[in-house]
Amino acid sequence: MTLDKILVSISSVIGIAFTYWFFLLKNEKETIVSNSIDIVVLGGYSPQNIIIPKGKVTKINFIRKDPTTCLEEVILDDFHSKKYLPLNKTVTVELKPQETGEFAYHCGMNMYHGKIIVK
Amino acid sequence: MNESKKTFPIKGMHCASCVRIIERSLKNVDGILDCNVNLATEKATVTYDATKVTNDLIASAVSNVGYKALIDEEIKSQDEESHEKQKELNDLKQKTIFSLILGGIILWGSFPGLINTAPGFLKNPFLQFLLATPIQFWAGFEFYRATINSIKHRTANMDTLVTIGTTLAYLYSMAVTFSPQIFKNIGIDPMPFFDTSTIIIGLILLGRFFEARAKLQTSDAIRKLVGLQAKTARVIRNGKEADIPIQEVLVGDLIRVRPGEKIPVDGTITEGESSIDESMVTGESIPVEKIKGDIVIGATMNKSGSFIYKATKIGKDTMLAQIIKLVENAQGSKAPIQRLADIISSYFVPIVIMLAIATFAIWYNFGPSPSLLFAMLNMVTTLIIACPCAMGLATPTAIMVGTGKGAENGILIKDAENLEIAGKINTIIFDKTGTLTNGKPIVTDIVATSNLTDAEILRLAASLEKNSEHPLAESIVKEAENKNIALAKVGNFQAIAGHGIKGTVDEKTLYFGNRKLMETKKINILNAQNSINKLENEGKTVMMLAIGDTLSALIAVSDTIKESTKEGVKNLQKMGIEVVMITGDNKRTAIAIAGQIGIKRVLAEVLPEGKEAELRKIQGEGKKVAMVGDGINDAPALAAADIGIAMGTGTDVAIEAADITLVNKNLNSVASAINLSKKTMRTIRVNLFWAFGYNIILIPVAMGVLYPFFHLLLSPVLASAAMAMSSVSVVTNSLLLKRYKL
Numbered sequence: 001m002t003l004d005k006i007l008v009s010i011s012s013v014i015g016i017a018f019t020y021w022f023f024l025l026k027n028e029k030e031t032i033v034s035n036s037i038d039i040v041v042l043g044g045y046s047p048q049n050i051i052i053p054k055g056k057v058t059k060i061n062f063i064r065k066d067p068t069t070c071l072e073e074v075i076l077d078d079f080h081s082k083k084y085l086p087l088n089k090t091v092t093v094e095l096k097p098q099e100t101g102e103f104a105y106h107c108g109m110n111m112y113h114g115k116i117i118v119k
Numbered sequence: 120m121n122e123s124k125k126t127f128p129i130k131g132m133h134c135a136s137c138v139r140i141i142e143r144s145l146k147n148v149d150g151i152l153d154c155n156v157n158l159a160t161e162k163a164t165v166t167y168d169a170t171k172v173t174n175d176l177i178a179s180a181v182s183n184v185g186y187k188a189l190i191d192e193e194i195k196s197q198d199e200e201s202h203e204k205q206k207e208l209n210d211l212k213q214k215t216i217f218s219l220i221l222g223g224i225i226l227w228g229s230f231p232g233l234i235n236t237a238p239g240f241l242k243n244p245f246l247q248f249l250l251a252t253p254i255q256f257w258a259g260f261e262f263y264r265a266t267i268n269s270i271k272h273r274t275a276n277m278d279t280l281v282t283i284g285t286t287l288a289y290l291y292s293m294a295v296t297f298s299p300q301i302f303k304n305i306g307i308d309p310m311p312f313f314d315t316s317t318i319i320i321g322l323i324l325l326g327r328f329f330e331a332r333a334k335l336q337t338s339d340a341i342r343k344l345v346g347l348q349a350k351t352a353r354v355i356r357n358g359k360e361a362d363i364p365i366q367e368v369l370v371g372d373l374i375r376v377r378p379g380e381k382i383p384v385d386g387t388i389t390e391g392e393s394s395i396d397e398s399m400v401t402g403e404s405i406p407v408e409k410i411k412g413d414i415v416i417g418a419t420m421n422k423s424g425s426f427i428y429k430a431t432k433i434g435k436d437t438m439l440a441q442i443i444k445l446v447e448n449a450q451g452s453k454a455p456i457q458r459l460a461d462i463i464s465s466y467f468v469p470i471v472i473m474l475a476i477a478t479f480a481i482w483y484n485f486g487p488s489p490s491l492l493f494a495m496l497n498m499v500t501t502l503i504i505a506c507p508c509a510m511g512l513a514t515p516t517a518i519m520v521g522t523g524k525g526a527e528n529g530i531l532i533k534d535a536e537n538l539e540i541a542g543k544i545n546t547i548i549f550d551k552t553g554t555l556t557n558g559k560p561i562v563t564d565i566v567a568t569s570n571l572t573d574a575e576i577l578r579l580a581a582s583l584e585k586n587s588e589h590p591l592a593e594s595i596v597k598e599a600e601n602k603n604i605a606l607a608k609v610g611n612f613q614a615i616a617g618h619g620i621k622g623t624v625d626e627k628t629l630y631f632g633n634r635k636l637m638e639t640k641k642i643n644i645l646n647a648q649n650s651i652n653k654l655e656n657e658g659k660t661v662m663m664l665a666i667g668d669t670l671s672a673l674i675a676v677s678d679t680i681k682e683s684t685k686e687g688v689k690n691l692q693k694m695g696i697e698v699v700m701i702t703g704d705n706k707r708t709a710i711a712i713a714g715q716i717g718i719k720r721v722l723a724e725v726l727p728e729g730k731e732a733e734l735r736k737i738q739g740e741g742k743k744v745a746m747v748g749d750g751i752n753d754a755p756a757l758a759a760a761d762i763g764i765a766m767g768t769g770t771d772v773a774i775e776a777a778d779i780t781l782v783n784k785n786l787n788s789v790a791s792a793i794n795l796s797k798k799t800m801r802t803i804r805v806n807l808f809w810a811f812g813y814n815i816i817l818i819p820v821a822m823g824v825l826y827p828f829f830h831l832l833l834s835p836v837l838a839s840a841a842m843a844m845s846s847v848s849v850v851t852n853s854l855l856l857k858r859y860k861l
Contacts, residue, residue, distance in 0.1 A: 005484045008494075012480035016473045023469035026273040035123070035169050043268020056170045068265040069207060069331065070276060075451055075515070080534060082451030084200050094173050110464045110511035111276040112269070 030117060033058055041074070041085060042066040045105075045114040054100050054118050060093045073108030076116070082108075122152065123169040125177075128162050130187040130366050137186065144184045148176055163188065182434040185369030201335075201342070208331055214258040215324040221250045222317035229314045244296040244311045251313035255289050259320045275468040277507050281323055283472070284502035288316040288835065291495055307489040312496070312835075319503055319839035326843025330508070333850040336857075337516050340523025341450070344443050347399050347418040352383035355427065372430045376421045384417040385432035393424025400439060401783035402529030402861075442782070445531050449522040450515075452534035456803055457514040460810075464510050471505040471818065478822045486823075496835060497823050504821040504838040505814060508846040513806035516853035521799030528861045529782035530792045537778040541762050541796035543743050547691055547789065548722075548734060550748035550756075551702035551709070554766055555688075555716060555786070556678035558749070560591055562598040563659055564675035568647045569666070574604055576672040580664055582607040583622045583631050587614060591660065591676050615639075617726075619662070630665040633705075637663055637670065644670050658711035660704060684716055687786025692717070694790065697742075701725055701733060730756040747789055764789060791861040802856055806849045813845050 001009075031037065031047040036059035040046045043066055052058040062074055064085035075082045076093060083091050097103075097118040106113045129141060138156045141163060145154040150171030156163045165177060174190045181188035227233050228241030240246060256263070262285070265278035292311035295302055299309035351362045355373040365383050368374070373389065376382055382395070392410040397403055397419040406422050409415060415428055418439045434440065475498045482494035518535045525532050532538055549555050565573045581599035584592035585606055599606065610623040618639065619632010630640055634651075637644050642665045644651065650673055654661045659675040688698050700713045701722040709723035722733050730746075734756050738744050746753070746760035749767065754776040757763030765777035767784035781788045821838055825831040 001484075008483045009480055012476050015476040019469055019472045019476065022273055023275055023472075024466065043265065043270070044272030044274045046272070048272070057173050059169075066265070066268055068261065068268070068278065069327075070265070070278075077451060077453030077457075077535075080448040080452045082447070086200070086203060092174070094175070096173065104461065106461075108511075108515070109277075109508055110461060110515075111468070111507055112272075112274060113465055 028115075030115075033060075035059065036061060038063055038090075039114070040065060041071050043068075044112050048113075049115040049117065051117045051119055052095065052097065054097055057094055057096045060095065060116075062091045062093065064088070064091075070109045070111055071107050074105060075108060075110075076103070076105040078103040078116075122166060124164065124166050125190070126162055126164040127177075128189045129156065129181060130161070130189060140184045141181055141186055144180045145177065148172060148180045151177075151180075179435070182436065183370075185371075185433060187366050187434055204331070204335055208328065208335075211324060211328040211331060215321060215328050218254045218258040218317060218321035218324055221254055222314065222321045225250055225317055226314040229311070244292075244313075247311060247313040248293060248296050251289065251292070251317050254317045254320055255285065258324060259285060262320075275472065277468070277505075279468060280471060280502045280505055281319070283475075284499045284835070285316045285319050287495060287502075288312045288319070288499050292316065305489075305491070307492055315496075315499065315835045318836045319499075322836070322839040322843045323503075326847055329843075329847045330512075330850055333847065333854055334512075334516065336854055337519040337850065338450075338523070339857075340520075340526050341443065341446060344439065344446065344526060347439060349381040349383040349418060352430075353377075353380075366434075368430055368433050370430055370433055373427055374430055375425070375427050376415075377425050378421060378423055380421050382415050382417055382419050382421055382428075384430045385437045386415055386417075386428040386430045388413050388415060388426050388428045390428075391424060391426030393426050394422040396420040396422055397783075400442065400529065402527065402788070403783040403785060438782075442526060442531060445533065445780070446522055446526045449532050449534050450519050452518070452536065454514055454518060454535035454539050454800075454803065456539060456800070456807070457535075460510045460514060460807060463811075464507055467505070467507045467510070467814075471502065471507075474818065474822065475501040482823065493823075493832075497821065497832065500821040500833050500835045500838045501818060503835055504817050504833065504842055506810070506842045506845045507814075509810035509813060509849045510807070512846055512849050512853075513810045514803050516850050517799055517802040517806055517856065520853045520856040521795060521802070524856055524859065524861070525792065525795055528788070528791065530788055530795060530861070531780040531782065532792070532796070533778050533780075537762060538796045538799050540743070541745070541779065541793055542800045544696060544745045544762055544793060546697045546699060546737055546742040547745045547747060548699045548701050548737065548756075548760070549688075549718075550730070550746070550753050551700055551704065551712065552678060553749040554747055555684050555700065556680050556712075558678065560594040560660070560676045560678040562594055562674060563677045564654060564673070566647070566650050566654075566673040566675070567671070568650075568673065569669065569671040571671055574602065576664060576674065577602065578604045578607060579624055579629055579666075580631055580662070580672075580674055582609050582624050583612070583620050583629055585609070586612045586622070587620050589614075589620075591662070594676050595662075595674065627666050631662060633662065637665065640665065640668070642668055642670055646670070647673055652707070655705065655707035656711050658708055658715060660708055680712070680716060681784065681786060683784075683786040687789060688717055690787060690790040691793075694793065696793070699737065701730055703727070727753065728755075731759045734759055745789075745793075764792065795859070795861060798859055799856060802853055806852055809852070810845070810849055813841075817841060 028049050030049045030051050032051045037050055038061045041062055041064040062085050064071060064087055067087055073084055079095055081093055083093060085091050100118045103116045104113055141156045142154055145151050145165060150168040151165055153166040154163060178188045178190055225247045228237045262278045262282045266282040269276055292313045295309045295311045302309040349365055352365055352368045353360055353362050353375045355375060368384050388409055388411050394406040394408050396406045397416055400416050400419055417437045478501045479494045479498040482497050483490050486493040522532050552558050565576050577599050581596045584595045586609055607624045612622040614620050618636035621630050630636055647670055651661050654675040659677040662674045663670055664672040691698050698718050699720040700718045702709050703726060704723055706723040709721045713721045725733055730753055734744060734746055743761045745762040745764055746756050747764040747766055748757055757776045763777045764779045766781045779792050821833050823832055
């Protein structure tokens with residue numbers, strides 16, 4: 001095996017490992033919300049994972065700053081809610097969850113994801 | 120407690136009393152601590168406990184008294200959404216045309232076969248570089264922006280794949296253009312691939328344009344429903360008529376509707392009569408005749424007559440507003456079948472990037488010469504062919520079109536999960552009264568068993584029944600009224616639950632009720648037994664009138680079977696679904712009615728509270744059971760069924776308890792709802808099969824698995840065309856549901 005092939009092989013293994021670590025092993029920070037939270041929609045959701053209380057009303061304010069069409073809708077299907085997010089405007093979703101658990105939310109094309117953890 | 124304060128505009132205020140009305144209504148909400156309404160600014164400021172009070176509660180407290188609270192900026196306007204989407208579409212169109220024209224010119228000057236026909240200057244790599252650069256960074260700007268934003272979040276999407284793929288091709292071509300010698304030295308023909316990078320961008324933008332246009336159509340149903348709303352109402356206040364905006368209509372307002380006008384809000388006719396086209400809300404094509412006392416639905420169309428009606432429901436309480444809310448909720452829900460797609464889509468893009476890197480390494484190490492070129496092109500093809508969009512769009516687009524199609528035909532499906540279950544239903548239980556029948560019983564026979572005349576029998580029975588609340592009582596009283604029979608005074612009235620009634624008329628003790636009542640009072644009915652059997656065998660309910668301890672007459676009452684019942688039941692049976700009838704009627708009557716309809720299995724003499732237990736027994740046989748009722752007295756059974764179908768009511772109770780609400784009273788809608796569910800689920804399955812199949816088959820092909828066997832490789836340009844068409848085809852397949860005839 002020539003040196004260039006060895007280098008390409010090593011770089012590829014490093015590249016694959018990096019991709020795996022970068023995208024799939026990221027540390028998922030969870031933000032505790034008591035009443036309301038602003039989620040900025042820009043290349044994903046910030047904060048992405050939130051913890052909200054069971055049985056109480058929590059307001060989630062989505063503010064889309066990203067013009068990517070993929071992010072123009074947010075779907076909280078466990079809560080039967082689909083909202084169109086106009087650019088640079090606040091759209092509030094009110095939740096009063098009656099069950100504990102983890103509920104995913106995502107963009108209209110199911111490519112950007114976030115989690116609502118009810119405790 | 121979590122004290123919060125909120126100020127919001129209120130629409131519809133015009134005097135100081137409005138201030139007091141709104142303040143009083145808001146203060147009555149549990150959790151609102153203080154509120155202040157300002158007439159001059161038309162705003163309300165509310166201090167409240169945020170753990171108890173939601174925006175919806177505030178909005179409904181305000182709308183209950185006839186005004187509208189504009190809370191938050193989120194009140195979305197369909198127009199605004201459409202406008203923004205149209206702008207996006209125009210922008211996409213411009214960039215697509217630009218990329219495809221310039222990309223086409225580059226392709227002409229570089230593609231084998233075409234290159235010989237191109238003028239010399241088009242073959243110049245520097246010119247190609249100049250043409251490709253604006254496509255890469257202007258038309259493809261969205262890909263870069265989305266990629267950079269998502270990388271910051273350590274997430275990746277389709278844009279990431281397109282960005283990496285096209286940037287690789289662009290940078291390689293740039294290197295070849297500016298330093299061809301380096302490539303010549305390692306034995307590679309210094310040929311740029313600007314055609315690849317530009318055409319990929321052009322085709323993917325084209326795909327996105329088609330997809331966006333098609334997606335816009337998936338939400339047509341909601342837009343249509345919103346568009347049904349009337350803008351103004353002709354209100355009569357203090358004897359004066361005036362056209363006012365619909366938002367200012369208050370509950371209790373008298374509204375005049377002239378021929379050809381749209382009915383603004385829900386209400387009850389107080390004067391006049393007309394024929395009304397309700398097809399836009401109920402899906403029922405035949406206009407309905409309405410007279411004084413009848414309910415009219417907002418957004419329906421008045422045909423010939425003119426009438427005045429009293430507004431009973433306004434704003435978000437109207438039937439149309441409830442339908443829109445229900446459809447929106449359904450479209451935001453998830454079908455269980457989508458779960459697999461959810462899991463895969465969260466890993467998909469990183470996995471494709473890893474596969475693309477592996478493709479590069481494998482082709483570089485083991486591929487034919489020039490291996491760098493093969494490795495680069497196959498890596499780009501792998502990145503470009505992968506289409507996570509199709510998987511993301513497969514289920515929601517079909518649900519949007521399916522539930523929208525239902526709503527247009529008066530079939531409201533509560534959520535996507537119900538679509539999935541409804542398709543598996545194999546038994547349907549129909550509540551008889553008001554579902555299979557019109558729910559308006561009429562007196563059919565009066566049989567004297569003594570020397571009383573028919574008029575006298577009717578006078579006695581109706582006098583007694585006037586005091587009763589039993590559903591059949593109304594039919595007897597009405598019959599007496601129709602015959603202008605004056606009713607007598609009744610003394611010692613007593614209702615005997617489940618049996619009948621007792622009272623004194625003309626100083627005689629009367630008993631009026633069923634067989635059980637006669638048995639309890641030891642009244643001999645043997646002489647009339649033949650008549651009773653005959654009437655019951657005809658599907659009529661027989662009531663017996665006794666004076667003292669002697670049976671004096673029989674009155675038979677019958678509910679008419681709906682016109683659509685026989686056909687509706689037959690359609691279900693043709694679909695292989697067992698149809699069961701449940702009723703409180705006695706067995707003989709029930710069997711007779713079922714026989715007329717064509718139903719074989721009958722559950723008779725079931726009290727309202729026993730319906731749920733009977734339903735559970737059938738579920739215990741391993742059947743998937745749907746229950747169809749009016750939703751008022753059978754709400755527990757509707758909730759217990761695998762699918763609860765409420766029919767022809769549109770009441771709050773029914774919509775809450777039912778999984779599917781049929782706004783019209785046509786029994787064929789039951790089969791239509793099930794067929795629509797099946798059809799939508801089939802579309803979802805085809806979409807998912809296509810989306811998964813596409814990626815499972817074409818990603819390995821793009822990686823080059825066919826090369827060792829057939830020397831077959833996929834070109835990156837073809838890959839981009841396939842990728843663009845795959846998501847378009849999924850959305851188009853969902854849109855085909857629109858053509859389905861219910």
